[in-house]
Amino acid sequence: MKIAVASGKGGTGKTTVAVNLSLFLVDADLKVTYADCDVEEPDGHLFLKPEITLKHRSAVLVPQVNPEACNLCGECGAFCRYSAIVVLKEEVMTFPELCHSCGGCAYVCSVQAITEVDRYIGSVDRGSAGKLNFISGCLDIGQAMGPPLIKAVLRNITDDGITIVDAPPGTSCPAMTAVGDCDYLLLVAEPTPFGRHDLELMLQAVGSLPMPRGVVLNRVSGPDTAIEKLCSRYGVPILSRIPEDRRVAEAYSKGLTAWKAVPGYKALFADLWSKIEPVAGRYTA
Numbered sequence: 001m002k003i004a005v006a007s008g009k010g011g012t013g014k015t016t017v018a019v020n021l022s023l024f025l026v027d028a029d030l031k032v033t034y035a036d037c038d039v040e041e042p043d044g045h046l047f048l049k050p051e052i053t054l055k056h057r058s059a060v061l062v063p064q065v066n067p068e069a070c071n072l073c074g075e076c077g078a079f080c081r082y083s084a085i086v087v088l089k090e091e092v093m094t095f096p097e098l099c100h101s102c103g104g105c106a107y108v109c110s111v112q113a114i115t116e117v118d119r120y121i122g123s124v125d126r127g128s129a130g131k132l133n134f135i136s137g138c139l140d141i142g143q144a145m146g147p148p149l150i151k152a153v154l155r156n157i158t159d160d161g162i163t164i165v166d167a168p169p170g171t172s173c174p175a176m177t178a179v180g181d182c183d184y185l186l187l188v189a190e191p192t193p194f195g196r197h198d199l200e201l202m203l204q205a206v207g208s209l210p211m212p213r214g215v216v217l218n219r220v221s222g223p224d225t226a227i228e229k230l231c232s233r234y235g236v237p238i239l240s241r242i243p244e245d246r247r248v249a250e251a252y253s254k255g256l257t258a259w260k261a262v263p264g265y266k267a268l269f270a271d272l273w274s275k276i277e278p279v280a281g282r283y284t285a
Ligand code: SF4
Pocket: 062, 063, 079, 080, 081, 082, 083, 084, 085, 098, 099, 100, 101, 102, 103, 104, 105, 106
């Protein structure tokens, strides 16, 4: 069972929810993996402090042109939708950072002038934090292609047990790549005008995905009928309201988990899980 924890913007407390839910499930004697797919800025390790036992570099395939074999026919440049390979008068130029690794340019080259070579984009770490399995992806500085690395993280997930996928924030390709194959989607939002706006963008972005979903409101300090109306309009239940609590921020700033630092968090996540498990379980079955 894969539970994605996502948000329409950064800073909502998505990782707090993902980490604390993971720790709650481990405490309940379940087999759990925390998978950090926020590859541009992974920070789950700051709270879980895992012991990393396996680290591997992740690469994508990009074209390399052999000028001796190339006849400058232009087919590869005409095929590429991303302008990652451009045929000029006297040479073919490639722009690996724009390449989506579809392999099409090599396929259409009738003289086999193109070979596909590795381009390293980041690393995937594996390890454990106590009984919790830990996987995390980290893009190299300057790399812009998150989805291939996110897929590499997801490939490392084994099928047994429960995986909490900490998705990248936002509604673009990286976030959709992380959540697309999950069994349940947990959306974390703040009850502020900005938070409501970004939650609506997220609800629209995932509108065509089939899995069940629910919302966690974080840093709640009073009623917010506007966000309740929004969720009701999209038919998405509000599963939990995590109160604004200075002790959470203090624990966060010290790299501690609220699970350990704040009394009441265990009950809060037990209640959240009791609402997710039956729905996600039915979907998985
Ligand atoms: S592999 Fe695909 S995206 Fe990359 S340069 Fe070739 S055609 Fe373009």
